[in-house]
Amino acid sequence: MNAAPKNEAPKVAAIVVAAGRGSRAGEGAPKQYRLLAGESVIRRAIAALAGHPRIGRVVAVIHREDDAAFSDATQGMGALSVHGGATRQGSVQRGLEALAAFAPDLVLIHDAARPLLPHDVIDRLLSALAENEGAVPALPIVDSLRTGETHADGEVDRSRLKRVQTPQAFRYAAIRSAHAQSRPDATDDVAVALAAGLTVAFVEGDESLAKLTYPADFTRAEALLTARLVTRVGQGFDVHRFGPGDHVWLCGIKVPHSHGLIGHSDADVGLHALTDALLGAAAMGDIGDHFPPSDPRWRGAPSDLFLTHARDLILARGGIIDHVDVTIICETPRVGPFRMAMRVRVAALLRLPDERVSIKATTTEKLGFTGRSEGIAAQATATIRL
Secondary structure (H helix, E strand, C coil): CCCCCCCCCCCEEEEEEECCCCHHHCCCCCHHHCEECCEEHHHHHHHHHHCCCCEEEEEEEECCCCHHHHHHHCCCCCCEEEECCCCHHHHHHHHHHHCHHHCCCEEEEEECCCCCCCHHHHHHHHHHCCCCCEEEEEEECCCCEECCCCCCCCEECCCCCEEECCCEEEEHHHHHHHHHCCCCCCCCHHHHHHHCCCCEEEEECCHHHCCCCCHHHHHHHHHHHHCCCCEEEEEEEEEEEEECCCEEEECCEEEECCCEECCCCCCCHHHHHHHHHHHHHCCCCCHHHHCCCCCHHHCCCCCHHHHHHHHHHHHHCCCEEEEEEEEEECCCCCCHHHHHHHHHHHHHHHCCCHHHEEEEEECCCCCHHHHCCCEEEEEEEEEEEC
């Protein structure tokens, strides 16, 4: 074991194994990049580990064709990645090698397909490593087990059987050495450790750590995530007056016009109103609190930065964005020809399906400042669960 200095806690790192294709999960992207309650599976898995106070480094082992998907799924996290090998064992070995410069004392090896990782499971694993070379979360089998194909035959003694989960935790030097001499067909890291003669202790697992394998597993996991959440609704309103220019930005789309909109940023009234609606639903202030107009960093800034910031604040707290609705209020320019593009753009920014985004436009029948074509207003409503 890499001995930590006396009186200092051991350095802890983690590996997220995410190089598989997950074909049993059904059609679509590999399961680690699919959304689970509005956030990708791999992002949730990495965040669960990176958010633990004892873990100082997390590296993901990904398929060599998934660089772009990984970058998109972990945007803003500063996540590290390496390409995996031909087998799971080979992928873990590359992850262990990638951690060598960090020189951890302890390492947790976790499947990306188990994104709902409670911190108390990590605590139990790290505690067990004080006296063991490895530790694994496990749950008892409570159902009766019988043999037979079409008819019941013999009975299997379940008293010594366990359902093994991840993360599986080890002393770094010991498991790295074990992997260096392991067979490539090892089913998990406990198998590698036992083959090398290491001791591996059981700790209590958690039902929420069930692996995502089939389409129905996503439904079950989302139900676990959302059971504790409360529906919240927020509203936002913004207005900007016309000035010199040849276009306006509306809901992330550049719309040609005889004038521009005056504002400290790009003056996108749709995204500003929607940002305020999301922040309001989460009770996290307003756009001015997070992006003060007096701050020169935001001069001319694209408003999608504001919207994705609000999105990330909600997702970081385990929230879900269910639906957003924006109404643009103006006489000109005509919004209709651009409405679908706006809807698609907002959906992409919020990582939502198009059907959960509504963009509408109306006039004030020539009344008020919008009726006199002096500017554009927008109001928005956001429904989230938090």
